[in-house]
Amino acid sequence: MSLEGTTTGSWTRRRFVQAAAVGAMSAGVSQLAHAEVVSEHDTMIDVPFQKRDPRIAMIGTGGRGTSLLGNLLAADGQVVAVCDIVKSKAENASAMVVASGQKKPRLYADGPHDFENMLATDDIDLVIVATPWNWHAEQAIFAMKHGKDVAIxxxxxxxxxxxxxxxxxxxxxxRHCMMLENCCYGYNETLVLRMANAGLFGDLLYGEGAYLHDLRAILFSDEGEGLWRRAEHTQRDGNLYPSHGLGPVANYMGIQRGDRFDRIVSMSSRERSLDAYRKEHLQPNDPRLSERYVTGDMNTSLIKTANGLTITVKHTVSTPHPYDRINLIAGTKGIFQDYPPRIYFDNQNKDEAWGSIDAWKQYAHPLWQREGEIAKKVGGHGGMDYIMLYRLLQCVREGLPPDMDVYDAAAWSAVAPLSVASVSRGSEPMEFPDFTSGRWQQRKVSAIATQV
Ligand SMILES: NC(=O)c1ccc[n+]([C@@H]2O[C@H](COP(=O)([O-])OP(=O)(O)OC[C@H]3O[C@@H](n4cnc5c(N)ncnc54)[C@H](O)[C@@H]3O)[C@@H](O)[C@H]2O)c1
Incomplete structure (x- = not known):
């Protein structure tokens, strides 16, 4: 099943060079149509950033925006403007910028559309969007239309x-539009990516990624994500937050770089945990007791790639569970799995026992070898946030293409709506659009693995 009917008008402007319904190609996958297309639009694949020390603006300076800001300032990012609908949050961000020795940034806090006034100015090169999910698309598109690169x-x-x-x-x-998928820059993720690219796991076969994070207290908090994220659980049933687990696995497999997500099937367990939590923690007259949650407590989705690899992606933020992103990659010669990190190679590990990843330190990413100490000191999810932003600034300052481009952002984002569609249709397979218009076949490896 395809959701192409929901695409924008520009779809109609594309020229089909080869279109073939191949419903019979894959037994049990009904109505699945594939189309190889070439876009009339110039691609953004491998397009370098305009080389400059970017003047940065931030939209959303809540929990995540503040954390990103600290890391940006530590990497000498120059922040010229900040925007938040809550004035005290924008002022707090402004104070952080001043405390780092930079000029006071311009402040925009006059309602939910004040970001438009900020982005209408011409002294901003790069915009960081750290607002609730329902604002990302509008703010990113507005930023690009006003000449800015954007990271959401x-x-x-x-x-x-x-x-x-x-x-x-x-x-x-x-203009570039990239997703700030920090987990692609973790120490383990970048090391395993280099091992996968060196062929140590053999021909890759399957992977697994997840976001298993008990957010119940945050979802019912009176601040931050508690103000908006719980509402998402009243609207959609599927994997609402796939990319932390999926992004690194996509990089190992070279998704958009010789392979692509082809189709997805998705199942959700029933929902019970938010109901149970609120019964225990809320007062009897609390209005949140009348909310109706529809997101199943555990969503499990299965993606098949064009080259025949499979990826399991899981999501739960409402159940008791120690933090886990699974982060598994397996091939004909071996397997890596995280939480805790462990590795196994054919003919090397004895008695089917996992080995330590410490034996593979020579594959540590040069970014971690060079910036690891400061990354751990500045912090942000064990240092990966700093490494990601340091690398983003490096790409702009040196005029390189972004590691993760708009096609990665689209493919990783697509998992949420496609999983929702699959769940609502009794786990029917859903087809991924090819956002690269066939160009995924031209690139071979992720820039994170090859460039520093
Ligand atoms: N990559 C990660 O590890 C990570 C971690 C946490 C959150 N996030 C993501 O970061 C984003 C923000 O999450 P958060 O935890 O900071 O939430 P938050 O609620 O703490 O912060 C969001 C901020 O956006 C502001 N805001 C809302 N609408 C706005 C608008 N129209 N214009 C300007 N400001 C607006 C709010 O006032 C708030 O300060 C979400 O997309 C979330 O999923 C990512």
Whole structure:
């Protein structure tokens, strides 16, 4: 089943060079149509950033925005403007910038559309979006249309139509739109990526990623994400937050670089945990007791790639569970799995026992070898946030293409709406749009693995 009907008008402008319904290709996958297309739009694949020390603006300076800001300032990022609908949050961010020795940034806190006034100015090069999910697409598109590159927080955008909108806007404006998927820059993730690219796991076969994080207290908090994220659980049933687990696995497999997500099936367990939690923690007259949650407590999705690899992606934020992203990659010669990190190679590990990843330190990513100490000191999810932002600034300052581009942002974002569609149709397979218009076959490896 395809959701192409939800794409924007620009879809109709594309020229089909080869279109073949191949429903019979894959037994049990009904109505699945594949189309190889070439876009009339110029691609943004491998397009370098305009080389400059970017003048940065932030939209959303809550929990995540503040954390990103600390890391940006530690990497000498120059922040010229900050925006938040809550004035005290914008002022707090402004104070952080001043405390780092930079000029006081301009402040925008006059309502939910004040970001438009900020982005209408011409002294901003790069915009960081760290607002609630329903704002990401609108703010990213507005930024690109006003000549700015933009980096949006996870989970990117929330509909297939918006995936196409960011792709087409990026192509038309020649501005980048990337997702800030920090987990792609973890120490283990970058090390395993280099091992996978060196062929140590053999031919890759399957992977697994997850976001298993008990957010119950945060979802019912009176501040931060408690103000908006619980509402998502009243609207959609599927994997609402896929990219922390999926992004690194996509990089190992070279998704958009010789392979692509082809189709997905998704199942959700029933929902019980938010109901149970609120019964225990809320007063009897609390209005939140009348909310109706529809997101199943555990969503399990299975993606098949064009080259025949499989990826399991899981999501739970409402159940008692120690933090875990699984982060598994397996091939014909071995397997790595995280939480805790362990590795196993054919003919090397004895008695089917896992080995330690410490034996593979020679594959540590040069970014971690060089910036690891400061990354751990500045912090942000064990240092990965600093490494990600240091690398983003490096790409702009040196005029390199972004490691993660708009096509990655669209493909990783698409998992949420496609999983929702699959769940609502009794786990019917859903087809991924090819946001690269066939160009995924041209690139071979992730830039994170090859460039520093
Ligand atoms: N990558 C990660 O590890 C990570 C971690 C946490 C959150 N996030 C993501 O970061 C984003 C923000 O989450 P958060 O935890 O900071 O939430 P938050 O609620 O703490 O912060 C969001 C901020 O956006 C502001 N805001 C809302 N609408 C706005 C608008 N129209 N214009 C300007 N400001 C607006 C709010 O006032 C708030 O200060 C989300 O997409 C979330 O999923 C990512």
């Amino acid at each position: 927080e996870v989970p990117g955008v929330t509909s297939i139509a918006d995936c196409w909108q960011i792709v087409r806007t990026s192509e038309e404006t020649r």
